[in-house]
Amino acid sequence: MSAQSATVIATYSRRMGLRLANGDEVNARIKGKRIKPVCGDEVSAEPIENEADWLITSINERRNELTRPNMRGQVEVLAANVDTLVVVASVAPLPDWYIVDRYLCAAELMGVDSIVVFNKTDLLAGHDIEIPELQEYRDIGIPVFECSAEKGKGIRKIRKALANQRTIVVGQSGVGKSSIINKLIEDSRQRVADISSKSGEGRHTTVNSVMIPLRSGGAVIDSPGVRDYAPALTSSNDAAIGFREIAEAAHSCRFANCRHLREPGCAVKDGVDAETISYRRYESFKRVVNLTEKLADGKYSGRA
Numbered sequence: 001m002s003a004q005s006a007t008v009i010a011t012y013s014r015r016m017g018l019r020l021a022n023g024d025e026v027n028a029r030i031k032g033k034r035i036k037p038v039c040g041d042e043v044s045a046e047p048i049e050n051e052a053d054w055l056i057t058s059i060n061e062r063r064n065e066l067t068r069p070n071m072r073g074q075v076e077v078l079a080a081n082v083d084t085l086v087v088v089a090s091v092a093p094l095p096d097w098y099i100v101d102r103y104l105c106a107a108e109l110m111g112v113d114s115i116v117v118f119n120k121t122d123l124l125a126g127h128d129i130e131i132p133e134l135q136e137y138r139d140i141g142i143p144v145f146e147c148s149a150e151k152g153k154g155i156r157k158i159r160k161a162l163a164n165q166r167t168i169v170v171g172q173s174g175v176g177k178s179s180i181i182n183k184l185i186e187d188s189r190q191r192v193a194d195i196s197s198k199s200g201e202g203r204h205t206t207v208n209s210v211m212i213p214l215r216s217g218g219a220v221i222d223s224p225g226v227r228d229y230a231p232a233l234t235s236s237n238d239a240a241i242g243f244r245e246i247a248e249a250a251h252s253c254r255f256a257n258c259r260h261l262r263e264p265g266c267a268v269k270d271g272v273d274a275e276t277i278s279y280r281r282y283e284s285f286k287r288v289v290n291l292t293e294k295l296a297d298g299k300y301s302g303r304a
């Protein structure tokens with residue numbers, strides 16, 4: 001048997017779970033120290049003589065990467081080849097919409113779709129409360145779903161929206177990401193146990209990350225790192241690309257290098273004045289610009 005292509009479906013410390021082209025699931029080691037496959041990667045792998053493990057020899061070019069700066073200031077890749085970022089906010093803890101905007105900004109920069117899920121609607125106790133921020137997202141074309149993971153309400157629609165997508169779920173701690181993931185994968189839970197036990201590294205081996213298939217096709221990539229992920233933003237130019245309504249208005253600014261702050265003839269400022277661009281989203285945009293400038297000056301090194 002010779003090399004074939006495979007998908008990384010689980011990562012342990014230096015071992016991986018692979019799905020081969022024929023659907024078989026095997027464990028693999030990595031050839032050399034230079035390559036670092038992550039969940040979602042397409043790789044080349046070959047069988048090892050007289051061993052059950054396969055050997056990963058190379059990683060195919062990635063469509064996109066979910067990255068974040070690690071403690072040493074290096075960029076760490078958490079997952080690759082993702083289709084959709086699900087940003088979760090909830091009734092309690094109260095939403096920090098700036099955090100939601102930062103995740104959405106990261107999704108735009110990665111070139112992946114995003115959806116917003118507003119969880120714990122059961123806590124609204126039947127009150128039909130309009131949340132203006134959710135309408136702002138709908139207005140710029142980002143799908144919004146309201147649900148109660150606890151009551152199982154609204155989950156079916158989310159599952160439908162995520163069919164055939166490779167998804168990651170992010171958001172503030174406590175908003176219900178784990179609960180939503182559990183609802184989405186329901187009948188796949190056994191498979192997660194399978195993947196873990198098949199690794200042959202014992203029941204208590206920590207799985208760094210795992211890609212859990214959905215019955216409707218597609219999969220959810222899950223790990224503590226992915227769930228707690230805070231996006232790395234590189235330049236203040238990126239900020240404008242990451243806010244789609246600002247990026248669109250920017251085409252009409254008088255100056256091509258307009259920063260949308262105090263420049264004359266700024267179509268973004270005009271849009272905010274005319275209320276076609278949300279003032280709150282514009283404030284988020286300015287905060288992201290500020291943050292990236294601090295990053296560039298080396299005055300800031302971590303999260304938030």
Ligand code: GDP
Pocket residue numbers: 119120121122123147148149150151171172173174175176177178179180
């Ligand atoms: P995570 O930190 O985002 O992964 O959040 P968890 O899934 O761990 O949930 C945090 C807490 O919120 C837990 O106590 C859950 O039981 C609770 N929770 C999750 N979803 C809901 C919901 O729809 N309604 C209510 N009332 N509580 C929920």
Ligand code: ZN
Pocket residue numbers: 250253254258259260261263265266267268269
């Ligand atoms: Zn402008």
